[in-house]
Amino acid sequence: MIVVMRPEASRKNVDDVIDRVTEAGCRVHPIIGAERTVIGVIGDGTVIDRRQIGRMKGVETVMPITKPYKSASRQFKPQDTVFQVGDVTIGGNELVIMAGPCAVEGRSQLIELAHACREAGAQILRGGAFKPRTSPYSFQGLAEEGLRYLAEAREATGMPVITEVMDPALVPMVCDYADILQVGARNMQNYTLLHAVGRSGHPVLLKRSMIGTTEEWLMCAEYILSHDNNRVMLCERGIRANETETRNTFDINAIPVIKQLSHLPIIADPSHATGRWEYVAPTAKAAIAAGADGLIVEVHQRPDEAWSDGRQSLKPARFAKLVKEAAAIARAVGRNVPQPEPPAHMNGSGQRPELAKSMAA
Amino acid sequence: MIVVMRPEASRKNVDDVIDRVTEAGCRVHPIIGAERTVIGVIGDGTVIDRRQIGRMKGVETVMPITKPYKSASRQFKPQDTVFQVGDVTIGGNELVIMAGPCAVEGRSQLIELAHACREAGAQILRGGAFKPRTSPYSFQGLAEEGLRYLAEAREATGMPVITEVMDPALVPMVCDYADILQVGARNMQNYTLLHAVGRSGHPVLLKRSMIGTTEEWLMCAEYILSHDNNRVMLCERGIRANETETRNTFDINAIPVIKQLSHLPIIADPSHATGRWEYVAPTAKAAIAAGADGLIVEVHQRPDEAWSDGRQSLKPARFAKLVKEAAAIARAVGRNVPQPEPPAHMNGSGQRPELAKSMAA
Amino acid sequence: MIVVMRPEASRKNVDDVIDRVTEAGCRVHPIIGAERTVIGVIGDGTVIDRRQIGRMKGVETVMPITKPYKSASRQFKPQDTVFQVGDVTIGGNELVIMAGPCAVEGRSQLIELAHACREAGAQILRGGAFKPRTSPYSFQGLAEEGLRYLAEAREATGMPVITEVMDPALVPMVCDYADILQVGARNMQNYTLLHAVGRSGHPVLLKRSMIGTTEEWLMCAEYILSHDNNRVMLCERGIRANETETRNTFDINAIPVIKQLSHLPIIADPSHATGRWEYVAPTAKAAIAAGADGLIVEVHQRPDEAWSDGRQSLKPARFAKLVKEAAAIARAVGRNVPQPEPPAHMNGSGQRPELAKSMAA
């Protein structure tokens, strides 16, 4: 439920409400606005009497949250969620661009590519160390070795790193190396994993499954948020439909739908959503026009030789072109794409001071 | 197959090839370029010997069309199809905006709305006189009365008119009133109707079915093109997927896919593709960013009172805002949306001279 | 609405109710039971006052039909619809088996195959004279020539004939030759065609579209029933899903669902529902176990040479085996499959007397 306080309510009135609901075992999310305070409350509806809260001093009104997802809903928290990963802001007016290879294939490949992505305008480096593969006999990723290379690429370029985690038991290890945990589409409803990444406190990118509705997806985000881990972003990566020309079908509707139903940032993955590099740029631009808060794009030096997903990977030059085109669309909807910075080696250390802070946190 | 002539081939060489293949019962589409001529040939592959054609004078090479759709493919005709309806150009650098009510509900409703749409920036007026309804007991449209009102609205505003036709037997009557025939999603594979609209020679907008692949869709366009009716545009209006928050799922991938596979213009229908007015503007902008050649949008003075589809209809003021936003996106992808003209009554006759010509044609 | 008369209501009471609602422009379906009469009423709910009818003499209660399909619902007509086509009963305890080639390919092919099907246990002959093909350049069927061969095959074997009609304008011609009109999956929502076959008064088999819900399907049946043409059967032929090993996905749930929601007979088409002959027999048996009222099966002498759908056609010997297996399943659910009759030429005329009657009707 949402407790809306009167404009003239005192700090004590607010605290009394918070005390009452936390005593009853509920979780609380107070939003202190310029004019008034609103308190989001999540918990067992049977233990708190809504009318009783409504009669407390300073309370104007109490409203139920009608959606099954609570913390994830705009009813619970009307303002957009904005958070930092290193010195990158996610969910703000500026879009975030993540890029990198499907899989980490080796140390030098990754570091070379990380520099190329950064120079083309990426702010966050993606790369898979654990790969969910349909065949147990296919390359499964470099595992911890891959994570080490990602951390090295971060050192070299100053970009925070996002990587997929599949095993709940490995969440602590992945947190040691990566700045953002990715939950893949196949694991959207892997509740054990959702609890584990929620408990980690690490920022999470939650991909939508190939079949999930937006409501099911927000319910999965709720699993993470229920651990008071609020640095969650959603990622639309295509659903499975009848089309054969593309690998998946990019559900562009999902972007404004999520923006309306939730306060969480939403990122578009045009690489998986189309499965073919020719279609990555037009759909990436479409995503931004529809309101996406960022992109995650697969880039590879030599897509033909990529160990996985080469068909959908852009070469660095094409990716650089995409970033420019994306910026034009962003401006047309009143937003911004940060311009590529000069190469990292010109910064002296190659590492931004804010990032070090984030890594220590 | 495609017959590519040498740069130095004479007019006679070209004519000889055309004669040979037409004698064999094939259809021919010659494209006379600045540098060389290319001849698209469609027909029974067994009756023409490709090697024999390849040995004719002036022929450089003969290539098969590998796609099952022939006339509709870019292999057959590499340049974009651009055509006129009245003085509106479809498929060119300038986008086309079609707008109007789901159903024609009455004379004054329609004319008032047509003026409002035009003033907001629409160039073509849409409105249904024959409505495909799931229930035989629902309002089925005003039929010929509705067509008359559409023709009156055209007189009043100078906008060409598009309307759906469902009955092959009524195609001639609908052609008497409307400038563009719409084939609805449910009738995409109604081959009898496709033949009828193909034979009519009238411009056609072919909606994709809720389940059709892009290949099936282009095969349906091929039915129309097979009657040498080349003024065909495609319209993506949403597919059926699992999402419940929107009525359909807008397949944004289809836009670049069609642009790659075919030379036909593609129009986006964000109204049906989302089914909710809140999502019309963001998805319309996405469509333009992805490369759509135009929009078809449902607009209604009082959506709450609309006889059908009120849930997805924009009010004129919101539509005007959308046209402005669409123009910004169009510029960001190097295209243009024509600006609203001053109200028609300022033009004297209220009818553009070119339109009269088109109506006579 | 449903008007339930009291057990003691007189014939005059019933007639008075019928007069009242027909005067108001409604359609009426009275069911005179042993104990009491129930009157189904369909029409504009605003013109009849339900309470007023409820106060009429002999009326026990008046109930609304809550489903959007009226005539097609079990609420409107609780008993199963059973009807005759020639001397074949459809919808009764005995299942009906329809078989034949996908397309009529020639006179002798068809007649030979018709005899083989009949000897294997088929009671109705199927065969396409008008084929809905994805390509306008593929074989489109023998048209009226094919219809003539079907009529000849009926003469030769005594089996009634079912064939698809696609063009509303050709319904009268197809009725001249065929005993049952088939509306194909692509035309399920071709309302012009539904009206035309409804008006014809001919028995109709309405296939479900690859994407239609059971409710949409029953709404399409309602279009036909709204013309007081009650000899309608439904046919489940597979929906489009993700599977690639089969051509379509047989929605077996639809069979008990339709049995619960409607009184219309339901036929299973395991040939299209699987698209591969290996899977026809197991799914045909499944359909019967689930409650289907019959089967329609593609059979061909030489599937490898079939002009269409050879991949899913059974050879006559396999079809004969399927009929025997189907009979075993039918008995296990308390129903029956008629046993193959001795070859038709042993009957003297080769034509059953009842069929002549049906053809005259």
Place this chain on the structure above:
Amino acid sequence: MIVVMRPEASRKNVDDVIDRVTEAGCRVHPIIGAERTVIGVIGDGTVIDRRQIGRMKGVETVMPITKPYKSASRQFKPQDTVFQVGDVTIGGNELVIMAGPCAVEGRSQLIELAHACREAGAQILRGGAFKPRTSPYSFQGLAEEGLRYLAEAREATGMPVITEVMDPALVPMVCDYADILQVGARNMQNYTLLHAVGRSGHPVLLKRSMIGTTEEWLMCAEYILSHDNNRVMLCERGIRANETETRNTFDINAIPVIKQLSHLPIIADPSHATGRWEYVAPTAKAAIAAGADGLIVEVHQRPDEAWSDGRQSLKPARFAKLVKEAAAIARAVGRNVPQPEPPAHMNGSGQRPELAKSMAA
């Protein structure tokens, strides 16, 4: 690849082949037939030279396995997989019937229901202790307490127990209590979990995801089989399609498809596949007619009060009726459903001796 030995090959010839391929790091599955031995080999195709093996003594021919699933394919192992769980045979001519509540709700509820299921004909008891729920705020299952009750119910009735495991880290604990591990639909592609259940050596029932193709499903089975855990059965539980009258769409085609592509037993779950108890019996019978090796059915004493899935649960009396009807269908396809045994308390110990053995294994 498959190495087919000559009929006259010696034991030593066979051993030599096995040694050669195991030395190369491959897994081997030898099938010693009456007439000849066939050796299935799985491993990195690049390290073994197929032609070299083909020249070894006693080898008749070497064939590649063309399917991406190797151990799971019929090419690799042509005979049906049959295995024991306690004294219940799975995959044989006799069908297996599993039944029980969706969730274990309490000790007495479970034991009472287990007796009722057994008396009605069930051979294996199902019940969820860990429930995958869309909301983190819904009942998540009784966890280890629920497992204890399941083990008690096994003691009381002699029925082996199947239950879902979601957390790879809990596999050992679940193995301590349960006879069969269930991998749920949402976890079909949870590769970490598949590896964990594979390594456990425990029998596994692998449900198909709501969107998975049969090939993707068999690839997931391959993950389990790759740990030499061969006691795997597949379970079709409905896919997600457009229908709204049922919760899911039962893909009946999948049953004969799996039987053709794989040697693994396939079980049908008509409860989840329909989501409504009214449709459980007809679809269960359909599954058996199509070739399923067994059923898993949700049964509850008071479905209206069930903590989850009450809408699809049968009461014990209806379940008993279903077992009888299923037996009739089984006989019609030449198979058998074991008849209910007299109540367990008549057996003295309430535990079958073979079960003790299985538990010790």
